[in-house]
Amino acid sequence: MTRRRWIAEHWDEATATLAGAQAEHLARVLRARPGMEADVVAGGRVFHAQIAAVTLAGEKSEVRFNLTAELLADPALPVTLVMAIYKFDRMEWAIEKATELGVAAVAPVVARRTEKHLAQGAGKRVERWRRIAHEASQQARRSDVPLIHDPVALSTHVRTASAATRIVLAEQERTTTLRHAAEEAIDAANEEMPALEIAIGPEGGWAPAEEALFDANGWRAASLGPRILRAETAAIAALAVVASLLE
Ligand code: SAM
Numbered sequence: 001m002t003r004r005r006w007i008a009e010h011w012d013e014a015t016a017t018l019a020g021a022q023a024e025h026l027a028r029v030l031r032a033r034p035g036m037e038a039d040v041v042a043g044g045r046v047f048h049a050q051i052a053a054v055t056l057a058g059e060k061s062e063v064r065f066n067l068t069a070e071l072l073a074d075p076a077l078p079v080t081l082v083m084a085i086y087k088f089d090r091m092e093w094a095i096e097k098a099t100e101l102g103v104a105a106v107a108p109v110v111a112r113r114t115e116k117h118l119a120q121g122a123g124k125r126v127e128r129w130r131r132i133a134h135e136a137s138q139q140a141r142r143s144d145v146p147l148i149h150d151p152v153a154l155s156t157h158v159r160t161a162s163a164a165t166r167i168v169l170a171e172q173e174r175t176t177t178l179r180h181a182a183e184e185a186i187d188a189a190n191e192e193m194p195a196l197e198i199a200i201g202p203e204g205g206w207a208p209a210e211e212a213l214f215d216a217n218g219w220r221a222a223s224l225g226p227r228i229l230r231a232e233t234a235a236i237a238a239l240a241v242v243a244s245l246l247e
Helices: 020-029 088-100 116-139 154-159 178-188 208-216 231-246
Strands: 005-007 015-019 037-042 045-055 062-071 079-084 105-110 165-169 196-200 220-222
Touching: 005 116, 015 020, 015 045, 020 045, 020 062, 037 062, 079 088, 079 231, 088 105, 088 116, 088 231, 105 116, 105 154, 154 208, 165 178, 165 208, 178 196, 178 220, 178 231, 196 231, 208 220
Parallel strands: 005 037, 079 105, 079 196, 165 196, 165 220
Antiparallel strands: 015 062, 037 045, 045 062
16 A cells, blocks of 8 residues: 655655644544654655654644655656636646646636636636645645646746747647657757646637747747647646656
């Protein structure tokens, strides 16, 4: 039976502490006791750990671990998904699946065809998106939690300088596949792991002016094949393609 893995909120060189709701769950529901063992993620590193103390006090609950042996951490995929904001339930499903697939970060952006009420509500949903990523990371036994950026306008993100190879998924693209664009980025990075940004449009797709903006800022258009995918499907397919080349 694989040991459970917890992602600590606080840590130092010798101990790590879970706090709040997840500490309360561990203490009350899973009946955590000093001496019990688990894997604990602290600052992107994974440790075999032993419970040192349990404080059951509602949202002030705490479970403190002594860190014993450091374990091999599995790095995230060096991919940032730039996701045009779309129906929140589908987007949250995509964030959970992208986390399981190893995404390093998700950058929500407001595109021209992002529905107005979703654009207005996105700022209030980010903390929920971060909780979803945290929980999915624990479930997937990741050694880190993907970064969920604050939503910005697409044009702001596109114009922000980046060292990453920047790819925009475009269903009308017929020459370059995502696999081909990713392989070229890997070759160009020699022995390094290339950082990739992959942009996925909203339900209504990219507006022509956005396609021109991507092009003017050095983003490369790439296809996931001849069929039209929902944005959440495109997110999973894109990560699967990149993972098959990098892992
Ligand atoms: N314009 C699409 C249509 O005609 O229904 C709607 C956009 S699609 C639902 C959402 C996004 O997923 C697109 O903007 C694109 O980024 C990505 N996507 C979907 N299918 C794709 C494909 N075959 N190749 C590349 N990207 C795709």
